[in-house]
Amino acid sequence: MMKILQALFFPPEQPGGVSSMVPYINQKFQAMGWDMELFSLPKRIRGKGTEHHEFATFDWTQYSGRPVVDKYMQTLRDYLWFARMRLRNASYDLIHAHHPIAALVMRRLFPDTPVLMTVHSSYERELVLNGRIEDQGPEHRFLTSLYRELEHQTNMIITVSHSFKSYIAQYVDRPEDIRVIMNGFDPNRFKPVENVNDVPQIVTLCRLVPAKGLDVLLQALSIVKKRGHAFVLHLIGDGPIRKELEEMAIRLGIYDETIFYGYMLHPEELMPFFDLFVLPSRAEAFGNVFAEAALCRLALVGTDVGGIAEQIESGVNGLLVPVDDVHALADAIEKMLTDGEFRLRMAHAAYERAKEKSSIARVIGDLEEVYLSYRASYI
Known part of the structure; x- marks a missing residue:
């Protein structure tokens, strides 16, 4: 059976949303005999990473100097620092990331491993609605540029609703390739x-x-x-x-x-x-x-x-x-x-x-189909 890493951003003990759902998915697959594990960035890891990171599809430095952008990039460096140390000798047949930072770091560390990315929410829309950044401003343009970067860096983008797929479509080149798998619950x-x-x-x-x-x-x-x-x-x-x-x-x-x-x-x-x-x-x-x-x-x-x-x-x-x-x-x-x-x-x-x-069984079935489609990459 395939060895799969579920790469989270928040630790799995966090309540609500992705951090509560993915551990259930992990448990269900393990009960079915799959070799699957979780990875996330501990909350205490802050300001550790120093490696330079460049994106393939846009120049992020044009947005630097703004708190939201600088914090995002430092968090990416921190995730890279911890993942490089924690996963130094690891190997996987497939990586399923649940945050853009996790997906970009895993692609960098495992360039030959298929990486899937589920986009669960829109950070930039939340920041706009919460009054923290300006709609269409530089921070907004930086964050929306990440969708095309994810399209370039991952093997598949998955999202959680048809509405959100339509939202992402405006920022990518091949919106028809985005897969919708709605969330499920135990x-x-x-x-x-x-x-x-x-x-x-x-x-x-x-x-x-x-x-x-x-x-x-x-x-x-x-x-x-x-x-x-x-x-x-x-x-x-x-x-x-x-x-x-x-x-x-x-x-x-x-x-x-x-x-x-x-x-x-x-x-x-x-x-x-x-x-x-x-x-x-x-x-x-x-x-x-x-x-x-x-x-x-x-x-x-x-x-x-x-x-x-x-x-x-x-x-x-x-x-x-x-x-x-x-x-x-x-x-x-x-x-x-x-x-x-x-x-x-x-x-x-x-x-x-x-x-x-919203059955977790439906989600498991959909994901199993997607995961098995990549078996040929390691057989």
């Missing part, structure tokens, strides 16, 4: 329960950054409260705008209805006891948390954007609203809170769809 992690609370319990789970649209959520809930509806909002996660959100909740008169949990290691253990999951993101490549909430059998309300719209069919297994539309979000939440039969129907439909479409 259903054993989730323990849905039949649960209806006297006061509807709303939950959202994300990093507290502007890109997640939590300001829109709080404004919408203030409208819902003014319409006379009771609720409790459970806001799980932490981030740089937590204090701003707390102050906003006070100003809008919904602080008493809002619980700020901060960081939580295993939120899926708590989520089944809520009634409704809401996250009005301004952008999502896939939106793992919607699939996870669905597997907890929660009703879903999200924005009609990116991978969210590929998981929710509005009125069938949840509700979709336009990005930044406070009143539409308030109306959707009100519908879910006041029509218990509709909410339960949406929750069960979301659960059934997630079991079918």
